[in-house]
Amino acid sequence: MSKKSFRQAINEAMRLEMRRDPRVIIMGEDVAGGQGGTSGVVDAWGGVLGVTKGLYTEFGPERVLDTPITEASYIGAAAGAAATGLRPVAELMFVDFVGSCLDQIMNQTAKFRYMFGGKARTPLVIRAMFGAGFNAAAQHSQALYPLFTHIPGLKVVIPSSPYEAKGLLIEAIRDDDPVIFLEHKVMYDDEEEVPDEAYTIPFGEANLTREGDDVTIVAFGRMVKLANEAADKLERQGISCTVIDPRTTSPLDRDTILDCVADTGRLVIVDESSPRCNMAADISALVAEEAFDALKAPIRRVIPPHTPVPFASVLEALYLPDAAKIEAAVKAVMNHKVTEAA
Amino acid sequence: MQIARETLLRSYRAMRTIRDFEERLHVEFATGEIPGFVHLYCGEEASGVGVCANLTDNDTISSTHRGHGHCIAKGVEVSGMMAEIYGKSTGVCRGKGGSMHIADFSRGMLGANGIVGGGPPLMCGAALSHKTLKDGGIAVAFYGDGASNEGTTLESLNLATVWKLPVVFVVEDNGYGEATGSSFAVAGTQKDRAAGFGMPYLECDGSDFFAVYQTAGEAIAHARAGNGPIMLHVHLQRWYGHFEGDAMTYRAAGEVAEAKRDHDCLDLFRKKVTEAGLLEHAELDAIDEAVRDEIESSVVAAKAAPLPEPADLLADVYVRY
Ligand SMILES: Cc1ncc(C[n+]2csc(CCOP(=O)(O)OP(=O)(O)O)c2C)c(N)n1
Numbered sequence: 001m002s003k004k005s006f007r008q009a010i011n012e013a014m015r016l017e018m019r020r021d022p023r024v025i026i027m028g029e030d031v032a033g034g035q036g037g038t039s040g041v042v043d044a045w046g047g048v049l050g051v052t053k054g055l056y057t058e059f060g061p062e063r064v065l066d067t068p069i070t071e072a073s074y075i076g077a078a079a080g081a082a083a084t085g086l087r088p089v090a091e092l093m094f095v096d097f098v099g100s101c102l103d104q105i106m107n108q109t110a111k112f113r114y115m116f117g118g119k120a121r122t123p124l125v126i127r128a129m130f131g132a133g134f135n136a137a138a139q140h141s142q143a144l145y146p147l148f149t150h151i152p153g154l155k156v157v158i159p160s161s162p163y164e165a166k167g168l169l170i171e172a173i174r175d176d177d178p179v180i181f182l183e184h185k186v187m188y189d190d191e192e193e194v195p196d197e198a199y200t201i202p203f204g205e206a207n208l209t210r211e212g213d214d215v216t217i218v219a220f221g222r223m224v225k226l227a228n229e230a231a232d233k234l235e236r237q238g239i240s241c242t243v244i245d246p247r248t249t250s251p252l253d254r255d256t257i258l259d260c261v262a263d264t265g266r267l268v269i270v271d272e273s274s275p276r277c278n279m280a281a282d283i284s285a286l287v288a289e290e291a292f293d294a295l296k297a298p299i300r301r302v303i304p305p306h307t308p309v310p311f312a313s314v315l316e317a318l319y320l321p322d323a324a325k326i327e328a329a330v331k332a333v334m335n336h337k338v339t340e341a342a
Numbered sequence: 343m344q345i346a347r348e349t350l351l352r353s354y355r356a357m358r359t360i361r362d363f364e365e366r367l368h369v370e371f372a373t374g375e376i377p378g379f380v381h382l383y384c385g386e387e388a389s390g391v392g393v394c395a396n397l398t399d400n401d402t403i404s405s406t407h408r409g410h411g412h413c414i415a416k417g418v419e420v421s422g423m424m425a426e427i428y429g430k431s432t433g434v435c436r437g438k439g440g441s442m443h444i445a446d447f448s449r450g451m452l453g454a455n456g457i458v459g460g461g462p463p464l465m466c467g468a469a470l471s472h473k474t475l476k477d478g479g480i481a482v483a484f485y486g487d488g489a490s491n492e493g494t495t496l497e498s499l500n501l502a503t504v505w506k507l508p509v510v511f512v513v514e515d516n517g518y519g520e521a522t523g524s525s526f527a528v529a530g531t532q533k534d535r536a537a538g539f540g541m542p543y544l545e546c547d548g549s550d551f552f553a554v555y556q557t558a559g560e561a562i563a564h565a566r567a568g569n570g571p572i573m574l575h576v577h578l579q580r581w582y583g584h585f586e587g588d589a590m591t592y593r594a595a596g597e598v599a600e601a602k603r604d605h606d607c608l609d610l611f612r613k614k615v616t617e618a619g620l621l622e623h624a625e626l627d628a629i630d631e632a633v634r635d636e637i638e639s640s641v642v643a644a645k646a647a648p649l650p651e652p653a654d655l656l657a658d659v660y661v662r663y
């Protein structure tokens with residue numbers, strides 16, 4: 001056990017799995033960096049934000065492959081390799097770049113298993129960073145997990161802390177289905193105690209980061225931390241919250257969400273992705289259908305507006321959910337007065 | 343080669359403006375006041391300016407993540423660009439785009455682009471408009487050696503040929519895509535790629551404004567005359583990291599220093615025009631001074647400019663909704 005950053009935890013997960021299984025390989029743009037450079041320094045970058053640093057040095061060019069800037073071909077190649085005996089972890093850098101290779105993910109990889117009558121096995125992990133907060137503007141800030149969640153055949157993982165990231169990534173690498181593993185870019189320097197050895201966290205099992213009686217908050221990725229911040233503050237004001245981190249949006253731990261809503265009767269969902277057809281909408285539908293009678297107040301969603309992510313800091317802050325907005329939503333559901341129909 | 347005095351003065355000023363703009367951003371970025379990612383075009387000025395000196399506002403260009411130089415070369419106003427990079431409401435995109443998304447349709451500048459390979463298909467479309475509307479304009483897609491490998495780029499070479507579109511594909515080859523050398527990432531040659539699509543190919547030294555101006559002039563004349571697309575391969579060196587903050591450990595010690603010493607497009611320009619008696623040192627010095635003032639005042643204005651209003655968040659997602 002030692003303090004590790006989100007970045008280190010993810011790096012360690014890949015390193016341990018590469019040591020354990022020679023079929024695990026890494027590929028992506030500048031995952032080593034420096035190939036074809038004039039200084040002769042390889043492993044010059046270790047990924048654009050340093051997440052794969054050192055893997056090339058330990059495992060060499062046959063297992064850590066730099067790619068040209070050609071997402072359609074290397075993401076597709078990773079899928080093809082996964083279907084034929086390797087276990088690739090392909091880095092897409094910014095998840096926004098999925099626009100350049102969506103066919104290989106959506107029409108190819110995701111459908112193999114079903115379309116081929118259960119014969120295919122595609123142990124592929126696609127890692128990508130997502131999310132706003134870096135002033136990276138409209139093409140480098142999206143939270144596209146609903147896009148992947150929408151596609152049957154893909155599993156979608158959103159770790160909310162370094163500990164979660166390591167266990168979930170090892171699980172993803174050992175999983176035999178294609179997994180989209182999404183890392184919030186603002187979290188790479190977050191630190192916490194993380195075991196040194198390998199461990200796994202199963203998919204489809206939500207984590208309750210706190211339990212309370214009044215309101216259930218469901219949050220994803222970085223939003224889990226913000227939800228807990230808001231819950232701390234609310235606690236001091238006498239409002240106790242359960243915070244659910246579903247960990248994976250596909251599969252989704254419906255039971256835990258429904259159980260908690262049955263207990264608290266109030267639900268706030270915090271989702272950083274564009275609001276139409278996002279996870280907040282999905283979970284709202286689930287709860288409206290399955291737990292209608294338990295609800296003491298309308299469901300509240302803390303979500304961005306239906307706009308691209310703006311560049312300027314003031315606008316980006318306005319765009320994003322934050323602890324204050326979560327706190328306000330919780331208070332709104334607490335203050336809801338049931339009006340009896342005449 | 344005959345170049346109008348006006349063109350020489352304007353081109354020198356544009357190159358100097360780009361240099362000072364970028365050098366100033368390099369300094370300002372280090373203070374932490376500039377948000378987001380910034381990719382500098384220093385060392386590559388003669389490419390954008392040499393190409394765009396052959397264009398008018400009626401012609402269309404697409405740029406890349408390294409877009410400030412193309413914007414300035416195409417006539418986008420500097421103070422609006424600076425304000426945009428600072429995320430202010432007076433920015434050319436009202437603070438909503440930032441460095442990687444500066445665009446000015448009134449200048450035929452269809453945007454810097456955060457997506458590698460995003461521009462070439464768009465320029466096929468712009469060329470289709472020019473051709474269909476018979477407005478005499480052409481389209482220029484600027485893209486890097488790294489972007490030359492993207493499927494979108496290669497498909498565009500094919501589409502432009504099949505549709506005989508007036509597009510000039512300008513490969514700005516600075517030898518690197520991020521930290522990876524093009525000797526590793528680019529298979530074959532740009533020349534053979536053009537040939538593979540049956541497309542004519544020209545190349546030039548991108549530190550020599552005159553070489554770029556002349557070669558681009560030929561390429562643009564080819565496209566304007568209705569002969570279909572053409573590729574222009576410009577050999578360049580970038581002086582700073584891929585983005586601000588990149589330590590460039592993948593480059594040999596002295597590589598950038600040598601580029602600055604021997605291949606500075608501004609030095610080479612000055613030497614050439616003064617030796618040939620085309621312009622006086624004093625004229626160039628006056629431009630240097632005017633540009634210094636312009637950049638200074640653009641930074642002062644950008645810092646003082648108002649932030650976007652909350653209502654701006656929801657504006658302009660659609661024309662009508
Ligand atoms: C589709 C896509 N893939 C990857 C990136 C990340 N990226 C931004 S710039 C860049 C390198 C581009 O190299 P090149 O085209 O040679 O342009 P240069 O930076 O040298 O001007 C990369 C990989 C991106 N923005 N978009």
Ligand SMILES: [Mg+2]
Nearest residue numbers: 486487518519
């Ligand atoms: Mg390049």
